[in-house]
Each structure stands twice: as C-alpha cells, then as structure tokens.
Amino acid sequence: MSDARTAILARLRAAPKATVPDLPEWTGPVFADRLERFRIMLEAVHGEVHVIAADQWRPHLRLILSSKDVGRVMAPPELAVDWPDVVAYDRPAEALKDQLVDGIDAAITTACGAIAETGTVVLRPDADQPRLMSLLPPIHVVLLKLSDMADNMAGLMAAQDWAGTMPTNLLLISGPSKTADIEQTLAYGVHGPKELIVLVLS
Amino acid sequence: MGNDFSSRAHDALNNPQLRRNFRRAMDGLMSKRAVQFADRDDWAALRARGAAIKARALARLPDLLEEFEQKARANGIIVHWAETTADANSIVLGILTDHGAKRVIKGKSMVSEEMHLNAHLEAHGITAVESDLGEYIIQLAGEAPSHIVMPCIHKNKGEIARLFTDNIAGQPYTEDVDALTAAARKVLRREFAQADAGLSGVNFLVAETGSLVLIENEGNGRLSTTLPPLHIAVTGIEKLVEKLDDVAPLLALLPRSATGQPITTYVNMITSPRKAGEKDGPRQVHLVLLDNGRSRVYADLQLRDTLRCIRCGACMNHCPVYARVGGHTYGSVYPGPIGKILTPQLAGLDCAGDLPHASTLCNACVEVCPVQIPIADILVRLRTEAAQPSQAPGVKGAGSNASMVENAVWKGWQAMNASPAVYAAATRSLAVIGNLIPAAAPLLRQWTSVRSKPKFAGKTLHQLARDKGYDNE
Numbered sequence: 208m209s210d211a212r213t214a215i216l217a218r219l220r221a222a223p224k225a226t227v228p229d230l231p232e233w234t235g236p237v238f239a240d241r242l243e244r245f246r247i248m249l250e251a252v253h254g255e256v257h258v259i260a261a262d263q264w265r266p267h268l269r270l271i272l273s274s275k276d277v278g279r280v281m282a283p284p285e286l287a288v289d290w291p292d293v294v295a296y297d298r299p300a301e302a303l304k305d306q307l308v309d310g311i312d313a314a315i316t317t318a319c320g321a322i323a324e325t326g327t328v329v330l331r332p333d334a335d336q337p338r339l340m341s342l343l344p345p346i347h348v349v350l351l352k353l354s355d356m357a358d359n360m361a362g363l364m365a366a367q368d369w370a371g372t373m374p375t376n377l378l379l380i381s382g383p384s385k386t387a388d389i390e391q392t393l394a395y396g397v398h399g400p401k402e403l404i405v406l407v408l409s
Numbered sequence: 410m411g412n413d414f415s416s417r418a419h420d421a422l423n424n425p426q427l428r429r430n431f432r433r434a435m436d437g438l439m440s441k442r443a444v445q446f447a448d449r450d451d452w453a454a455l456r457a458r459g460a461a462i463k464a465r466a467l468a469r470l471p472d473l474l475e476e477f478e479q480k481a482r483a484n485g486i487i488v489h490w491a492e493t494t495a496d497a498n499s500i501v502l503g504i505l506t507d508h509g510a511k512r513v514i515k516g517k518s519m520v521s522e523e524m525h526l527n528a529h530l531e532a533h534g535i536t537a538v539e540s541d542l543g544e545y546i547i548q549l550a551g552e553a554p555s556h557i558v559m560p561c562i563h564k565n566k567g568e569i570a571r572l573f574t575d576n577i578a579g580q581p582y583t584e585d586v587d588a589l590t591a592a593a594r595k596v597l598r599r600e601f602a603q604a605d606a607g608l609s610g611v612n613f614l615v616a617e618t619g620s621l622v623l624i625e626n627e628g629n630g631r632l633s634t635t636l637p638p639l640h641i642a643v644t645g646i647e648k649l650v651e652k653l654d655d656v657a658p659l660l661a662l663l664p665r666s667a668t669g670q671p672i673t674t675y676v677n678m679i680t681s682p683r684k685a686g687e688k689d690g691p692r693q694v695h696l697v698l699l700d701n702g703r704s705r706v707y708a709d710l711q712l713r714d715t716l717r718c719i720r721c722g723a724c725m726n727h728c729p730v731y732a733r734v735g736g737h738t739y740g741s742v743y744p745g746p747i748g749k750i751l752t753p754q755l756a757g758l759d760c761a762g763d764l765p766h767a768s769t770l771c772n773a774c775v776e777v778c779p780v781q782i783p784i785a786d787i788l789v790r791l792r793t794e795a796a797q798p799s800q801a802p803g804v805k806g807a808g809s810n811a812s813m814v815e816n817a818v819w820k821g822w823q824a825m826n827a828s829p830a831v832y833a834a835a836t837r838s839l840a841v842i843g844n845l846i847p848a849a850a851p852l853l854r855q856w857t858s859v860r861s862k863p864k865f866a867g868k869t870l871h872q873l874a875r876d877k878g879y880d881n882e
C-alpha cells in the first residue's frame with residue numbers, strides 16, 4: 208500500500224500551510240505533601256496505600272497477603288518475597304498461559320515512579336517482571352520508593368527522560384481495573400486486577 | 410426507524426425509556442466534568458495548551474507522519490497506509506490471513522467501527538469479539554455504539570440482564586452490576602486466552618518516539634494488546650502529536666472531559682513488539698493509518714480544525730439535542746456535535762447533509778471542547794457549503810442541498826432590498842395581502858409546519874413613521 212502512503216502524503220503536502228502556533232505556558236500542579244495527595248487520589252479509586260519503612264516491607268506484605276486469603280503468589284525471585292507459595296514468571300507467556308489466566312492469586316512487581324497528582328504508579332515491564340503480571344492476577348501489589356514520586360506527569364517524564372528511554376511497554380496504573388458501562392455504576396475487576404495495593408517504601 | 414435524522418429523532422423523542430436513560434447519563438457526566446474543571450483559570454490555560462498541541466501537530470502533519478513511521482519502523486512496528494475503509498479492511502484481513510488467525514479479540518476502537526471491520530471479518534470467516542464491556546453488550550444486542558466513550562449508554566441494566574441471560578449459557582437473570590460484570594469477565598477471559606490476534610484503536614501517536622498511546626479503565630485494551638501473539642492497531646492519520654511531552658496535558662484533558670476522571674485506570678504506551686528475551690507481548694505489532702477523507706478535510710484551513718478532536722465525547726454529553734434524541738438518531742458512527750461536523754465531511758454532504766442542521770447552534774459544545782474546536786462555525790460553514798458551494802476543494806458533496814427556488818428567492822430578496830422603490834412596493838403589498846396567504850402555501854409549508862405564521866401589520870414601518878410625521882430622511 209505504498210501507493211496510498213504516497214498519495215496521502217502528497218495531498219497533505221499540497222494543502223494550504225497553516226502557521227505553526229507556539230505552545231502557551233502550562234505547568235502541572237505541585238503539592239506540599241505529595242504522599243498525602245497520592246494516597247487521597249489512589250484511595251478515591253479503590254486503591255490501597257501502605258507506607259512502610261523500606262526494610263519492613265516483607266513482613267508487612269505477608270500480613271496483607273494473609274488477610275486476603277491469597278494462595279499462590281507470582282514475584283520475581285530477586286525480590287525474595289516471604290510467602291510459602293511463590294512462583295516466578297520464568298518462561299515465555301505461552302508456556303505459562305493457563306497458570307497466568309487462572310492460577311495466580313496475587314502478583315508483586317516494582318514501580319519505577321509515581322505521580323502524586325493522579326495517584327498513579329508507573330511500570331516498565333521487563334524480562335523479570337513481564338507485562339501480564341500487573342494484568343491477569345486478581346491482586347496486584349506494587350513496591351514503590353517514595354523518592355520516585357513526582358508531583359505530576361510532565362515532571363516525572365522529564366526527570367526520568369521517558370522520551371529517550373521508552374521501553375517496549377510503559378504503563379501508568381491508577382487503581383484497579385474498573386468499568387462504568389452499565390448505568391454508570393462502578394464495578395471493579397472487570398478484566399484486570401480487582402485490587403491494587405501500593406506499598407510506599409519510605 | 411426512519412432513514413433520515415428528523416424521522417429518527419421523532420421516533421427517539423417518543424421513546425420515554427430511551428430519553429430517561431440518556432438524560433440520567435448526561436446529567437451525571439456533566440456534573441462529574443464540572444467538578445474536574447472547577448478552577449476556570451487552570452481550565453483555560455490547559456485547554457489553550459491542548460488546542461495548540463493539536464493545531465501544531467496538524468500544521469506539521471505530513472512531516473510528523475513520516476517521522477512517526479520512521480521511528481515506529483525502527484522499533485519493529487509494521488506501518489500500513491489506507492486510503493479508504495475498504496483498503497483498511499483488506500489490510501487487516503490480509504495480516505490475519507497471513508497468520509492463519511481465526512479469532513480476534515478487540516479493544517474499543519471507533520475507527521474499526523468507521524470501517525465496519527467486524528462485519529468484514531465475519532464475512533471472511535473470522536470471528537471478532539468485542540471485549541470492552543459496553544462494546545460487548547452492544548455486540549450481543551447486534552447494535553452500533555450510541556456514544557463514542559460509553560457505547561451502551563442507551564441501555565439500562567434490565568435490558569442488559571436480559572441480553573446476558575439470553576446469550577450466555579447458564580447465566581441466571583440478575584440486575585446486579587457486579588454479577589453482570591463478573592459474568593462478562595468470565596466469558597471474555599476465555600476469549601482472550603484463545604484469541605489469535607488482538608485489535609485496538611489508538612488515542613495518540615507520538616512522532617518523537619514512534620509510540621502508540623492507549624487509554625482505558627477496564628484492562629481489556631491492555632489484554633488485547635498484550636496476550637495474543639499478534640496486535641493490529643487501526644487509527645486515523647490525525648492522531649499524531651509531536652512530542653511525548655504533549656501527552657501529559659492531553660491526558661489531563663481527555664479523561665476529565667470524557668468521564669470526569671482525573672486519569673483513566675490504564676495508560677498503555679506501546680513502542681515495540683516483544684523483544685528478544687522478553688516473555689510476553691505480541692511478536693508482531695501492525696499499525697494501519699487510515700485516511701478515509703481526512704486529507705480532504707485537511708485541505709481546508711477552517712475545516713481542518715475538525716481534525717484536532719481527541720474523541721472525549723464532552724460535546725455530546727453537553728448537547729441539548731444529543732441528550733434528547735440519543736446517539737443512534739444520527740445514523741452514523743460518530744454522533745453528537747463532533748459527528749455533525751465530521752460525518753458530513755467524511756461521507757459527503759450529499760449523504761449526511763441533514764446532520765449540520767441537527768443543531769440549535771447554542772454553543773455548549775464549543776464551550777466544553779478541550780481542544781477548542783469551533784464546532785458551531787463549522788456547522789454554519791457546512792450548511793452554507795450544502796446550499797452554496799464555495800470554491801474550496803474541501804467539502805465532499807457540496808451544493809447537494811442547493812435549490813433553484815431558494816436561490817431565486819434570495820436573489821429576489823437581494824434585488825428588493827437594493828431598490829427603495831421595489832422595497833416600498835413589496836412591503837406595501839404584503840401589508841395588504843400578507844394575511845391572505847395561507848400558512849400551507851407551497852413555499853411556506855415546511856417553515857410553518859413547526860412555527861405559526863406571523864401576522865402582518867396593516868401598515869408598513871415606513872407608513873407608520875410617516876403617519877407620525879417623520880420625513881423620509
């Protein structure tokens with residue numbers, strides 16, 4: 208279809224030229240208490256936020272998982288999650304599909320950043336923490352360093368040079384999966400996780 | 410249902426259930442949006458930025474398309490170009506056939522609706538299952554979306570409960586929204602696991618990085634673009650933005666305008682297929698860039714503003730016409746104010762020329778549009794183009810509503826007003842015979858069908874003034 212390409216581009220180039228407007232000034236909001244804003248926004252959409260000392264998250268996670276009746280957990284081995292039944296995402300998805308779709312109760316991943324304004328965690332899935340971990344199991348637990356939290360999206364993008372380092376898939380997650388398609392009534396866990404739990408490591 | 414806007418509107422207005430469903434939904438959406446943009450100064454600054462981002466991207470569109478294509482190709486995404494929806498359909502079908510794909514799972518995509526892709530695939534033995542809950546519901550009902558963001562907004566839970574009981578094996582009748590949602594999750598999980606390919610739309614294409622940005626709440630868009638071995642995205646050529654930075658203000662506008670959410674649950678930025686060593690994600694990612702008349706719209710500097718649209722749906726949520734007649738009345742994939750300006754330009758004024766008239770020009774849409782599209786001005790322009798085509802090449806079917814009688818009347822009106830003697834004679838004779846002309850007279854009939862015919866005064870304004878002692882000057 209390179210004919211289509213040539214024809215479409217030729218028509219666009221033949222069109223009258225408009226002036227290229229400058230971008231008017233705009234900056235995202237900043238917050239005196241980022242963590243508080245993050246918590247308010249994420250809790251408002253049914254997310255859970257726990258603030259924990261960085262060296263205390265393993266026992267705390269164990270308590271959370273016990274309280275939720277979790278059986279099998281998926282986590283990358285380097286996190287050394289303390290739980291009786293932990294599996295790793297150690298093969299391509301094709302070989303793990305059945306288990307991923309229906310056999311994991313909770314997945315633990317790390318976040319590379321967070322946005323206070325919208326209560327958002329940012330994930331860069333990779334070979335150790337693939338994309339489906341934050342999508343298929345009904346509970347998703349995210350480990351986030353408080354120092355990785357920015358006020359707003361534009362700030363985080365700039366600080367982490369997203370444009371220069373885009374991975375295969377970059378994800379912004381703000382709460383558990385939800386829908387309001389039936390009479391604008393909110394329902395959680397429609398396709399993705401029913402619960403999103405963020406452990407903020409201070 | 411009738412086959413023009415006014416007869417369909419008539420049917421819709423007489424459907425109290427439909428009117429209740431829409432009124433409730435629109436009221437909710439309007440108040441949620443209002444909360445998000447409570448600070449007028451923030452709103453003004455943000456939308457000025459959003460409008461400028463899209464206007465800049467359009468001004469540089471051919472360059473950005475090339476830049477995007479080069480980046481995306483370098484990242485391993487296969488880019489296709491389609492002149493028409495028929496071309497786009499055969500490109501998608503070709504990719505699926507090459508992979509031997511029989512089952513496709515779909516994330517929400519208005520461009521795929523524009524292509525009528527599901528029917529095309531079905532006709533070639535490929536099953537396409539919609540996975541967005543709203544789209545799944547209307548697919549079960551065999552209907553088209555009635556809203557670009559919330560496709561089944563016209564249905565209440567009773568109707569949905571019946572649909573599920575009739576179509577999902579073993580599903581008991583329940584109006585419980587959580588139970589209905591869980592039932593759909595179960596059915597669609599199986600579909601996701603079995604699908605040979607995932608199909609999605611795109612919200613923004615980033616030229617700088619060659620990325621596809623998709624937003625959603627349910628996770629079905631992520632599943633469609635992650636679980637199957639093949640991902641095909643379809644989108645219009647106008648979705649380009651220059652920089653990744655541009656995405657932040659646009660994301661601050663889109664979900665808040667659409668549903669009053671600060672952000673959607675998921676923002677999914679896709680820059681390449683699965684790389685060596687990665688364990689999931691599709692092994693191939695294809696992107697089909699569709700023109701379908703957009704480059705013609707682009708050729709007219711005023712009409713080009715139509716292409717800034719980020720498909721938030723705020724214009725329909727705030728439209729007094731849409732709220733009363735619902736989305737299906739428009740008889741086109743894109744309803745509401747954006748549909749009234751986009752559809753006639755894509756399909757032609759000869760096919761959809763009644764749509765620009767389905768407006769009171771109240772300007773509510775213009776006030777809420779996050780990218781400041783002058784919808785009302787474009788409506789007036791399209792009305793004019795239908796009756797008196799300009800020299801501009803931009804409008805398909807221009808002149809389709811031209812009427813010799815109407816043109817003659819306007820010529821006469823012009824001549825009358827240009828000559829004091831003719832004007833005086835004409836107004837004087839109307840003062841005498843005006844009230845004798847029946848309301849159902851041929852040229853008046855249509856106008857008086859919804860209005861009362863005015864009463865003519867016995868004397869003209871000039872005569873009254875002269876009686877009071879004013880001179881001609």
Ligand code: SF4
Pocket residue numbers: 717718719720721722723724725746747774777778779780781782
């Ligand atoms: S025209 Fe404006 S308000 Fe309407 S859908 Fe497009 S961006 Fe939203």
